[in-house]
Every structure is written in structure tokens, then in C-alpha cells.
Amino acid sequence: MSAKKEFGDFQTPLPLAREVIGLVDSLIGTPARVVEPTAGLGAFLEAAEEKWGVGSVYNGYEINTTYVRDANSRLSERGIFIGQQDFFEADWRGILSVAGSEKVLVVGNPPWVTNAELGSLGSRNLPKKTNFQRLRGFDANTGKANFDIAEWMLIRLIEALPSSGAMAMLCKTMTARKVLRHFWKTDGGRKQAGLFLIDAKRQFDVSVDACLFFLRGRHCAEQTATVYATLDTHKKLSEFGFVEGNLVSDGNSYKALRDLDGGSPYTWRSGLKHDAADIMELTPANGHYINGLNQPVTIESNYVFPLLKSSDIGNGRTIPRKFVLVTQQSTAEETEVIRDVAPKTWAYLKAHADKLDSRRSSIYRNRPRFGIFGIGAYSFAPWKVAISGLYNTFRFVVVSPEAGRPVMLDDTCYSIACGSKEEACLIADLLNSDACQRFLRSLVFPDSKRPITTDVLRRLSLVALARRLGRLEELAPYVKRSEAYRDAGETQLQLVMERGKASVAWVKE
Numbered sequence: 282m283s284a285k286k287e288f289g290d291f292q293t294p295l296p297l298a299r300e301v302i303g304l305v306d307s308l309i310g311t312p313a314r315v316v317e318p319t320a321g322l323g324a325f326l327e328a329a330e331e332k333w334g335v336g337s338v339y340n341g342y343e344i345n346t347t348y349v350r351d352a353n354s355r356l357s358e359r360g361i362f363i364g365q366q367d368f369f370e371a372d373w374r375g376i377l378s379v380a381g382s383e384k385v386l387v388v389g390n391p392p393w394v395t396n397a398e399l400g401s402l403g404s405r406n407l408p409k410k411t412n413f414q415r416l417r418g419f420d421a422n423t424g425k426a427n428f429d430i431a432e433w434m435l436i437r438l439i440e441a442l443p444s445s446g447a448m449a450m451l452c453k454t455m456t457a458r459k460v461l462r463h464f465w466k467t468d469g470g471r472k473q474a475g476l477f478l479i480d481a482k483r484q485f486d487v488s489v490d491a492c493l494f495f496l497r498g499r500h501c502a503e504q505t506a507t508v509y510a511t512l513d514t515h516k517k518l519s520e521f522g523f524v525e526g527n528l529v530s531d532g533n534s535y536k537a538l539r540d541l542d543g544g545s546p547y548t549w550r551s552g553l554k555h556d557a558a559d560i561m562e563l564t565p566a567n568g569h570y571i572n573g574l575n576q577p578v579t580i581e582s583n584y585v586f587p588l589l590k591s592s593d594i595g596n597g598r599t600i601p602r603k604f605v606l607v608t609q610q611s612t613a614e615e616t617e618v619i620r621d622v623a624p625k626t627w628a629y630l631k632a633h634a635d636k637l638d639s640r641r642s643s644i645y646r647n648r649p650r651f652g653i654f655g656i657g658a659y660s661f662a663p664w665k666v667a668i669s670g671l672y673n674t675f676r677f678v679v680v681s682p683e684a685g686r687p688v689m690l691d692d693t694c695y696s697i698a699c700g701s702k703e704e705a706c707l708i709a710d711l712l713n714s715d716a717c718q719r720f721l722r723s724l725v726f727p728d729s730k731r732p733i734t735t736d737v738l739r740r741l742s743l744v745a746l747a748r749r750l751g752r753l754e755e756l757a758p759y760v761k762r763s764e765a766y767r768d769a770g771e772t773q774l775q776l777v778m779e780r781g782k783a784s785v786a787w788v789k790e
């Protein structure tokens with residue numbers, strides 16, 4: 282394991298540290314004390330001392346003994362002292378406490394590494410409290426519990442920061458947002474929160490969106506942060522914030538379109554999940570199929586359906602080039618029936634049982650053999666409106682049946698099931714409208730790994746959108762019928778028609 286990786290070790294170049302200190306000076310003036318919590322070789326303390334000289338006191342902390350020794354031997358004669366300290370063992374409230382309204386500045390660059398990366402590295406460089414942000418169970422399995430070590434550190438530091446203090450830390454923009462959301466959700470905003478974007482590729486040779494994350498210790502009611510294009514307060518780009526319990530990437534656009542935030546009578550579905558593309562996905566070839574192992578496959582057509590992948594949907598391709606073996610109509614359905622209905626298909630599955638039985642995801646455990654996920658009545662709807670979750674564009678595509686068969690989508694696509702071409706075209710029109718596109722863009726952050734998620738799509742009210750676009754009367758009859766694609770027991774918002782007119786009210790079932 283590389284120690285550099287384990288400790289998220291990217292030392293800040295001195296010119297960048299100087300630029301940061303210059304910006305901080307313009308924001309808060311000279312602090313009484315400068316604290317660098319993971320100081321490394323001390324670039325920030327060095328740049329701070331250059332700027333503020335004897336006007337301030339300079340303390341650093343760092344886990345790596347070699348760095349501590351090197352930095353002290355180079356910087357101690359300038360009044361800069363770095364102590365050997367594990368961040369997770371330190372009493373940050375004690376360290377950052379000040380007399381009266383003295384200004385303490387926390388500045389630096391915490392490690393760039395996630396707990397999952399550390400887990401896979403077998404590292405113990407983690408907070409002792411493992412149930413961070415109370416994420417466990419399903420979230421922990423799906424990666425929502427994957428957090429940057431910096432996220433944990435920044436939260437601890439902000440909690441300990443006196444109200445007269447300020448913090449300026451380099452981190453991923455996603456980390457800064459998560460930290461702000463944590464405070465907006467819990468104990469309120471912080472004054473002057475801002476993300477000053479930096480070019481991480483140029484500075485650290487890492488391809489990630491990063492920033493200088495600045496805020497003051499003082500609490501405030503505002504739940505917004507400003508994004509700046511560079512380390513310059515004149516280069517304001519946008520403002521994001523927390524509105525009604527949700528993070529929005531562009532507060533102004535969101536407010537203008539807020540009526541669209543309301544949930545939908547249609548359910549957004551992820552596509553089919555099988556985790557065995559080599560076996561389950563087939564390419565047609567002269568009356569038979571070829572699987573991903575390049576083997577010819579001759580099976581009955583009962584369980585074979587046309588397939589559009591995320592790359593097709595993302596590029597607007599709607600003619601399927603592949604097929605997929607759909608072994609169930611619902612996740613609970615027993616698969617042994619295939620043996621009698623389609624013996625060649627069963628023989629094919631059995632021939633590849635080693636691969637199918639050893640699929641790693643725990644979701645397949647204690648489920649019918651050769652089973653799949655993301656399957657239900659909605660998968661067999663003749664028409665769909667789909668979007669790829671892997672692309673950064675909100676392009677919604679009408680998916681039509683192919684040779685009388687419903688077309689399946691892969692698990693990185695999201696779709697709405699429709700009963701007819703007219704319904705699918707209407708919904709696609711609504712979704713591709715300028716108002717809808719602006720609304721969705723106001724919610725998502727383009728640097729997220731997966732900007733488009735069902736959480737985002739679910740927030741859009743197709744009814745409010747249709748009303749805004751003057752098409753509610755067209756949509757209303759379809760909404761009622763969309764219930765056909767609901768699984769038993771699923772609850773959802775319903776459209777309630779008022780007598781004689783297509784105005785709407787919502788009730789929970």
C-alpha cells in the first residue's frame with residue numbers, strides 16, 4: 282500500500298498557498314493565530330508567516346514524523362511550530378479556543394482519500410467513530426456511506442471553530458457541499474460560506490473538482506454558499522443552497538421554478554440488473570445470437586427481449602442492437618418454469634451456472650436461481666421514456682416496442698412506463714421542455730459522479746410541469762392509467778380530479 286495514498290498526501294505548492302493566504306487576508310485581515318491541522322511540509326504556515334510575520338502565531342499539526350522533523354528544521358526559526366499529532370486524537374475545541382474575540386484561522390489541505398479507499402488499503406487512518414453521519418445498512422452497501430476523510434475532519438473543525446474564527450481549506454467541491462449540507466441540516470449556516478474553484482489537475486495532477494472552502498465561524502440563518510470561478514472574490518459564478526430540506530445547485534433558478542418540485546404520479550424506474558453481461562446480453566447474428574464470450578447461442582425467443590444500453594440512450598440511439606435474457610417477470614418469480622417452457626434457454630443458463638451462481642452482489646442471495654433485478658410489470662410496458670444516468674445531459678428519449686416486444690433498459694438508465702406512443706411522446710415533450718431542463722439543472726451539481734438519480738427525477742412534478750406548459754388536460758387521462766405499472770403494495774402520490782375540470786390535488790394513498 283502506498284503511504285502517500287493512505288494519508289491522502291498531496292503537498293500544496295507554495296505559490297498556491299501564497300495565493301490562498303492573499304485571498305484570506307482580503308477576507309479577514311490578520312488573524313491572531315493560524316492553525317494548520319494536517320500541515321505536511323508546512324506550505325500554508327510558510328505562506329502565512331510571509332504575509333503576516335510577527336502579527337500572528339503559527340501552529341501546525343501533522344501525523345507524519347518525517348514531515349514534522351523536516352518542516353520544523355526549516356521553519357522553526359521563523360516562529361512556525363509543527364507538532365506530531367494524529368488528527369483523530371486531537372482536542373480541536375481546546376486547540377482552537379481563543380481569548381475574547383481574537384481571530385483564529387484554520388487553513389490547510391486535509392487528506393484527499395475516502396474511507397472506502399482506506400478500507401480497501403487496509404488502513405486504520407480513520408475516525409474512531411465509524412458510524413459517521415449515522416449511515417449504515419443499505420446506504421453503507423450502496424456507497425452513500427462513502428465519505429472523504431476530509432469531510433469528517435472539516436465537520437470536526439467547523440464544530441470547534443469559535444464564532445470569531447474563519448476556516449479556509451482546500452478540498453473537493455463535493456466534500457465542501459456535503460459539509461455545508463451537514464450544517465444546514467443540523468445546527469445552521471455559517472457566515473460568508475464560499476467555494477473558490479481551483480484547477481486541481483494543474484496544482485496536484487488529480488482529475489477532480491476542487492476548491493478553497495472558506496467560511497467564518499459565526500452562525501447565521503442563511504443557507505447559501507457562493508461559488509467563485511477562481512481564488513478571487515470578484516469572479517462570482519453561482520450560488521447554491523439548502524431550500525426546504527434539499528440541496529439545490531442554483532438557488533435563483535430553483536426559486537423561479539419551485540412549483541415543479543413536488544413528486545410525480547409516475548414512478549421512475551431503474552433498468553434491468555443482472556451482473557452477468559457476458560451470459561445475459563446477446564447480439565443477433567444470422568438467426569441465432571452471440572454472447573459476450575463470443576459463443577453462438579441458440580435458444581427460444583420467449584425470454585429474449587431487445588435491449589437499449591445507457592450508451593444508446595445517452596447518445597439518442599433508439600434502435601436496439603442487443604438483446605437480453607429476461608428470466609423473470611418479477612424478482613420473486615420462480616425461474617424453474619423455464620425448464621419446461623423453454624428447455625434450450627434453461628440448458629443455456631445451466632451451462633453457465635458457475636458464472637451466474639457466483640454473482641458477487643449480495644442481492645442475489647436467497648433469490649430464485651438465475652434471477653435478475655429491476656424487473657416488474659413496468660419493464661414490460663410497451664412504451665417508455667428513458668434517460669441515461671451516466672451522462673450529464675438531460676436528454677429524455679422515447680423508447681418504442683421493437684417487433685412487438687417491449688424494449689428493456691440497463692440498470693444505469695431510468696425510465697417511466699407508458700401505455701401508448703401518444704403518452705410517451707407527451708411525457709418526453711414535457712421533460713425536454715426548457716422549464717424542465719432548467720429545473721433539473723438547478724438541482725444537480727455537474728461534478729457529481731452520477732448527477733442524474735431517481736432522487737432528482739422523483740422530485741419533478743410532471744403535473745405541475747404540464748400545468749405550467751398548458752398541457753395538463755392532455756396529461757390527466759394518462760396519469761390515472763399509469764397505476765397499471767405499479768407493483769402491489771407500492772404507495773404513491775395520486776392525482777385527484779375535481780368534478781368537470783382537470784385541476785389537481787394530491788393525496789397520499
Ligand SMILES: C[S@@+](CC[C@H](N)C(=O)[O-])C[C@H]1O[C@@H](n2cnc3c(N)ncnc32)[C@H](O)[C@@H]1O
Nearest residue numbers: 288290291292293319320321344367368390392
Ligand atoms: C493533502 S496533504 C496536505 C499537506 C499540507 N496541508 C499541505 O497543504 O501541503 C494531507 C496531509 O495530511 C496528513 N495526514 C493524513 N492523515 C492524518 C491524520 N490522521 N492526522 C494528521 N495528519 C494527517 C498527511 O501526512 C499529509 O501531510
